[in-house]
Amino acid sequence: VFGGVVGSKSQADDFNKVNALNWWWGGHSDLNAMIDFAKDYMVEANKPGDPLLDNKGGEDGIPNMPKCTGECDTSSDCAAGLRCKQRDGVEQVPGCRGEGISGWDYCYDPEALDSSHGGDGSPNMPKCAGDCDRDSDCEDGLKCFQRNGFTTVPGCSGSGTKDWDYCYDPNGLDSSRGADGSRSMPKCAGDCDKDSDCAGNLKCWERDGFTSVPGCNGIGVKDWDYCYDPVDALPPPLDSSPGVHGSPNMPR
Structure with missing residues (x-):
């Protein structure tokens, strides 16, 4: 049945997992209703835009859950760079579509577009x-x-x-150019591989994980490198304004 609706048995299995359903043993004896539901699901799942909330983690969750997957309890349940969106009812999860299961919490990207x-x-x-x-x-x-x-x-x-x-x-890190980057990328854009990938006098800041990039905000993509202005990496100039006697609580 699912072969003509969802496409394959593996997709049917995914459909069951995502919706936390077991059609064959869950008392869903109305085959036509099952097919209609599956069709509606696939139409929604294939719409352009953010992914649907995914319930395949179950009530206990699974390690390193990807974006839009639940149910999480803390951010440590989610993949690197993601956080656990604690919610009431069917509150919207940034960067994800759908309502999910009422009261469930889902992993999300803290830099996801929030509508x-x-x-x-x-x-x-x-x-x-x-x-x-x-x-x-x-x-x-x-x-x-x-x-x-x-x-x-x-x-x-x-x-x-x-x-x-x-x-x-x-001044936020911009990952929109993809893993291969592009030519003459502006400040805070990535992923760069060498200084010549960046515009003008900018250079490519090589980093591990989510290391901060001078002059830029945000975390970007793990292990990606971003263009930066070398001036932003310089230490601040010496400030003699407090005078020879100084003053309390002087900054760096």
Whole structure:
């Protein structure tokens, strides 16, 4: 039956796991209803945009759960760089679609586009939140990224809502160019392999894991390298303004 609806037995098994269902022994004797549900699921799963919430981790979860998977209890249940979204009811999970199971918590990317503020947005929205109309809709230091369709938002992951605009950090790490990068990448963009991948006098900051990149904000993609301005890596200039006697609690 699933061969004509979902595509293959392995996909049918995935369908069962994702929905925490066992059609054959779960009392679902109405075959037509089962097929209709499977069709609706596949239509929704194949829509462009963020992935559907995935329940295959079960109530006890599994180690290193990927994005949009539940049920997690703490961020340590999730893959590197992800966090556990604690929620009530069917609260939206940033970067994921669907309601999931009421009360379940799901792994999410903290830099995922967040549409929970609605089409009118809200004041002082944080990074990667939308829908914004102007820079003043965003927190200080952030700007509103105007886009068409599902254009990638610098420093944010996921697809968000089509044609919505999102707040972003102009100095945030930008992974939108992919693992192979591109030529003449601007400051904070990656993944670079050598200085010549970066524009002008910028250089490629080689890093392990989520090492901070001078002059840039955010965590980016694990082990990716990003373009930076060497000036941002210099120590601050010596400050003699407190005078020969100094002053209490002088900064670096």
